[in-house]
Amino acid sequence: MKKQLGIVLLIAVLGILAGCSSNSKKEDDSSKTATSNTDATHGAEMGGSGMATEMHSGQADALSKRVIYFEFDSSDVTSEAREIISAHAQNLSQNANLSVVLEGHADERGTREYNVALGERRAKAVQELLVLQGVQPSQIQVISFGEERPAAVGHDESAWRLNRRVEILYSGS
Amino acid sequence: MVRLKHFLFLLILLFAMMRASFAALTIDITQGIDGALPIAVVPFAWAGTAPVQGATTAAPENIAAIVASDLRRSGRFAPVPESDLVGRPSHGSQVNYTAWRALGIDNLIVGHIKPLVDGTYEVQFQLLDMFKAEQLVGYKIRSRRSNLRRTAHQISDLIYQALMGVKGAFDTNICYVTVTKNRRHEKIYRLAIADSDGYNEKIILETKSPLMSPSWSPNGLQLAYVSFSRGRPEVYVQSILTGQAKRVAAFKGINGAPSWSPDGKQLALTLSKDGNAEIYIYDLGRGTTHRVTHNSAIDTEPVWLPDASAIIFTSDRGNGPQLYQVAVNSRGALSRPKRLTFEGSYNARASVSPDGKFIAMVHRIEGSYRIAVLERETGYLRVLTESRLDESPSFAPNGSMIIYATEYKNRGVLAAVSVDGRARQRLQLNQGDVREPAWSFFKQK
Numbered sequence: 001m002k003k004q005l006g007i008v009l010l011i012a013v014l015g016i017l018a019g020c021s022s023n024s025k026k027e028d029d030s031s032k033t034a035t036s037n038t039d040a041t042h043g044a045e046m047g048g049s050g051m052a053t054e055m056h057s058g059q060a061d062a063l064s065k066r067v068i069y070f071e072f073d074s075s076d077v078t079s080e081a082r083e084i085i086s087a088h089a090q091n092l093s094q095n096a097n098l099s100v101v102l103e104g105h106a107d108e109r110g111t112r113e114y115n116v117a118l119g120e121r122r123a124k125a126v127q128e129l130l131v132l133q134g135v136q137p138s139q140i141q142v143i144s145f146g147e148e149r150p151a152a153v154g155h156d157e158s159a160w161r162l163n164r165r166v167e168i169l170y171s172g173s
Numbered sequence: 174m175v176r177l178k179h180f181l182f183l184l185i186l187l188f189a190m191m192r193a194s195f196a197a198l199t200i201d202i203t204q205g206i207d208g209a210l211p212i213a214v215v216p217f218a219w220a221g222t223a224p225v226q227g228a229t230t231a232a233p234e235n236i237a238a239i240v241a242s243d244l245r246r247s248g249r250f251a252p253v254p255e256s257d258l259v260g261r262p263s264h265g266s267q268v269n270y271t272a273w274r275a276l277g278i279d280n281l282i283v284g285h286i287k288p289l290v291d292g293t294y295e296v297q298f299q300l301l302d303m304f305k306a307e308q309l310v311g312y313k314i315r316s317r318r319s320n321l322r323r324t325a326h327q328i329s330d331l332i333y334q335a336l337m338g339v340k341g342a343f344d345t346n347i348c349y350v351t352v353t354k355n356r357r358h359e360k361i362y363r364l365a366i367a368d369s370d371g372y373n374e375k376i377i378l379e380t381k382s383p384l385m386s387p388s389w390s391p392n393g394l395q396l397a398y399v400s401f402s403r404g405r406p407e408v409y410v411q412s413i414l415t416g417q418a419k420r421v422a423a424f425k426g427i428n429g430a431p432s433w434s435p436d437g438k439q440l441a442l443t444l445s446k447d448g449n450a451e452i453y454i455y456d457l458g459r460g461t462t463h464r465v466t467h468n469s470a471i472d473t474e475p476v477w478l479p480d481a482s483a484i485i486f487t488s489d490r491g492n493g494p495q496l497y498q499v500a501v502n503s504r505g506a507l508s509r510p511k512r513l514t515f516e517g518s519y520n521a522r523a524s525v526s527p528d529g530k531f532i533a534m535v536h537r538i539e540g541s542y543r544i545a546v547l548e549r550e551t552g553y554l555r556v557l558t559e560s561r562l563d564e565s566p567s568f569a570p571n572g573s574m575i576i577y578a579t580e581y582k583n584r585g586v587l588a589a590v591s592v593d594g595r596a597r598q599r600l601q602l603n604q605g606d607v608r609e610p611a612w613s614f615f616k617q618k
Contacts, residue, residue, distance in 0.1 A: 073493065073519075109542060111522040111535050111564055112385055112609070113430040113443060114487055114494055116406060117450035117471040120427055124449070143405050144427060148383035155562065155580060 062087035067151075068126055070164040073110070075121040077129060085126055088168055089133035096136065102126050103167040104144040105151070107160035116146035119166075126166045141171075198371030198587070198607070200246065204597035209251040210336065212280045213273065214241040216255065217298070218263030220287035232286045233318050236296060239325035240282060240332070242370065243343040246589075247333065247573065248596020253278065265299050270306045278303055282332060286321075293317055296324050300332050310335040322372060342569040345369045346613040347576060348377070348387045348396055349587060353605030364398060366413065369569075369612070371600055377411060378418070388431050388440075389613045397421070397431035397440055408442060410457070422455060422462075432476045439503060441465070441475035441484055452486050454505065463505040472497075474522045479529045485513065487521040494521040496534060496547075514547060516554045522565065526572045531592065533557075533566035533575050544577050546592060557594040567612045576600075578608040 068081045077085065092098055104119030123142040131137055152159040219232040244250035259272045263285045273281055284298030299311035310331055316324040326344040333341030348366045355361050364378040364387055377396060378384065385399040385406070397410045408422035408431050422428040426445030433440060440455045444462070452465040452475045466472040470490035477484055483500045490497075491512060500508035514520035519537035526532070529549070536545035536554070541561035547554050557575065566577040569589075574596070576589045581599060585606030588599045600607070 073489075108562065110494070110519065110537075111474060111487070113473045114471065114489075114521050116385075116427055116429055117443065117445070117473045120445055120450065121471065142426070145383065145401070146385075146406075148385065148401065155583065 059087045059090065063091055066168045068122075068166045068168070069161065070122055070166075072107070072160075072164065073118065075118065075125045077125055082129065085129045086133060089130045089135050092130065092139050093134035093136075096139070099139040099141070099171055100130075101141045101143060101169040101171055103149075103169060104142065104146075105149060105163055105165050105167070106147045107163040108147045108150065108155070109160065110147075112146055112148070116144050116148075119144035119146045122164075122166050126168070198367060198374065198600045198602060200371050201599045201601070203588075203599050204248075204595070207595075209249055210280065211253060211278055212244060212250045212282065213253050213258055213276070213278045214238075214244070214282045215258060215261055215263070215284075217283075217296070218261075218285040220285045233294075234286075234321035234325065236284065236286060236298075236321065236325045236328065237282070239322060239370075240298075240329045243326060243329035243341070244332065246370065246598055247341070247343075248591050248598075249333075249337060265301050265308055265311075268301060270301075270303055274303045280309070280336065282328075284328075289315075294321065296321070296328070298328050300335055322368065326368065326370075339573065340571050340615070342571040342573060342612070342615075343369055344616060345570055346389075346393065346616075347371075347587075347610055348389065348613070349578075349607050349610040350384050350387065351602060351605055351607045352585070353602075364396065364411075366396075366613075375413075377413060377416070385609065386430055387609060387611050388433055389611055390433050391435060391437045391614050392617055393613050397433065399429050399431070408440070410440075421457065430474050434477055434503075435479055435481045441477060441486075443473040443475065452484060452499075454484075454501065454503065456503065463503075465499060465501060465506045466510065476523050476525055478525055479527055485523045485525060485532060486510075487523070493518045496520050496523050496532065513549075514554070515552075520545075524566045524568050524575070526568050526592070527570055528572055531568075531572070533568060533577075535564050535566065544575060544590065546575070555594065557590045557592075558588070563588075565609045565611075567610055569612050570615045574612075576610045576612050578610060 062084045065084045068084060102123040104123030106115035106118045123144060127140050127142055130140060150163045152162040214237045216237045241252040245252050259276055260269060262268045262283050264283060281301045281303060282298060287295045289295055294316050295313060296316055297313045300309045302309050314324050323344060329343040330341035346366050347369055351363045351365055353361050359381055362380050362384040363376050364384050365374050365376050367374040380402055382401040387396050387398040389396060395410055395412055397408060399406050400409055406427055406429050407420055408428045409418045410421050411418040422442055424444050424446035427443055427450055430443040431440045438457055442453050442455050443450050444453050449469060450471045450473050452472050454463045454465060468490050470488055472486055472488045474487040475484045483498050485496055485498050487494050488497050496513040497510040498513050499506050499510040517536055517538055521535050524533040532547045532549060534545055535542050536556060538556060542563055543556050544558045544563045544566045545554050545556045560579050562580045564578050566575050568575055574589045574591050576587060579586060579588050585608045586599055586601045587607055587610045590597050
């Protein structure tokens with residue numbers, strides 16, 4: 001509380017000082033050079049490029065879904081998810097130039113390293129189904145972020161169910 | 174003009190205030206122990222007399238306040254407020270034992286701090302027993318100004334040992350990961366170390382990608398950790414003094430959960446290079462890896478027993494994650510893994526007490542994740558915490574406290590609890606989240 005008051009006062013004082021001084025400098029944003037973002041940007045936007053066009057509308061619908069959700073501490077693929085995976089399997093097997101990154105994630109409950117392993121197991125469950133349906137293993141890369149990259153913030157089931165997921169990210173063409 | 178001067182003065186004052194309030198971690202004692210020992214720490218006399226060149230007029234650190242705060246944090250002591258002191262002795266010879274006994278004080282700490290001509294300081298303290306009217310421990314310590322806080326923690330360690338029979342863990346460090354957002358709302362991850370009371374924070378690493386699982390080398394000079402800076406989890410070892418980092422495991426798949434062997438020569442790791450998450454021993458000198466587990470389930474979060482005879486790890490080879498123990502030498506497993514935990518459906522991420530008798534873990538009970546301690550000999554499991562998302566337990570090097578990460582008012586904070594569950598404290602950042610604490614080993618002299 002004291003600190004907040006301090007900041008408010010400081011801002012007020014800075015404002016008055018800036019008003020007093022004619023050559024007051026604006027805060028220089030460029031002084032804080034952005035450190036290069038080394039995180040792989042997985043090219044989620046590029047996904048649309050290699051889409052096969054002669055799909056049935058149902059398949060196209062399934063193909064537009066890129067996230068597979070899971071139950072708590074489970075890597076079992078639901079029947080609804082299987083349809084989505086099948087559509088992607090067909091797309092990938094018919095377009096050998098396409099490749100995907102399967103990014104596994106977990107909700108925040110439980111321990112972090114266990115969740116990295118759980119995220120990987122989820123991604124590998126999806127990978128297995130893709131390969132069973134004719135996708136070349138070389139078209140698939142698996143990465144797990146565990147609970148480190150939640151899709152939804154929050155500490156209850158409404159966020160958790162969105163975070164227990166595998167994202168299918170198309171890369172390149 | 175006069176007004177401007179006033180504003181400048183205010184500005185300087187405010188900056189001073191803010192600098193003080195930006196002390197990285199603040200500690201709140203959330204629960205003390207009933208029957209904590211009453212103790213009095215008298216402010217140390219400042220023996221700076223005729224001003225030498227550049228000498229200050231007051232002691233540069235309040236040693237007594239640091240010692241009192243250390244003792245209070247342990248949960249074992251109840252230092253009386255300074256206003257209740259019945260005198261200001263700085264030496265045992267000046268103590269009126271009867272008066273202190275009447276105040277209900279069992280033990281009294283007195284001392285002085287004296288500047289020496291070479292710019293160093295002499296800190297002398299005595300711990301006095303009010304009933305026996307005698308000195309229990311007393312030392313004269315030579316210290317540099319930058320080292321006076323550490324000297325105070327060393328005094329606390331000596332007092333703790335004299336009264337509790339166990340070495341204190343005040344002159345130790347903690348490391349942790351902080352997560353804040355910058356102006357562009359990007360997450361900034363920092364790996365930091367600090368004194369055990371949260372002071373003297375030093376940032377070891379700052380990055381925009383997730384950082385995980387910091388682990389102290391036994392000599393306290395290096396940290397192993399997991400970084401996603403190249404888009405996938407990889408294990409690094411970084412020198413605290415030079416900041417130099419070396420990537421030690423970057424295999425396909427998971428590289429995670431580093432834990433130093435007691436001799437500091439190896440890391441136990443989780444790798445999924447051969448299929449799924451398995452435990453490996455990585456030799457830091459030779460660069461070789463030896464596989465420990467062979468199972469289609471998840472095996473992760475390895476930690477060594479203090480005598481290096483076995484590794485305890487998390488596996489869901491049974492039903493859900495449980496702790497297992499496997500005997501090892503430097504080249505791999507010597508036995509089949511044996512299950513250690515049977516109570517509850519989720520027991521993970523072990524931390525072994527320095528004497529090897531207790532295992533702290535994350536334990537799920539009624540849908541909440543709490544810190545529990547298993548007594549290895551009896552198999553008795555005690556749940557120590559009461560919130561719902563507790564994780565990353567780590568024993569103090571004297572085994573007295575466990576530091577862990579928890580959630581408080583929707584933010585990640587650290588907390589510490591005594592092994593008997595009676596003393597508690599919370600360590601909090603001014604902003605953002607703090608997580609994944611690890612308590613260092615004792616400092617080597």
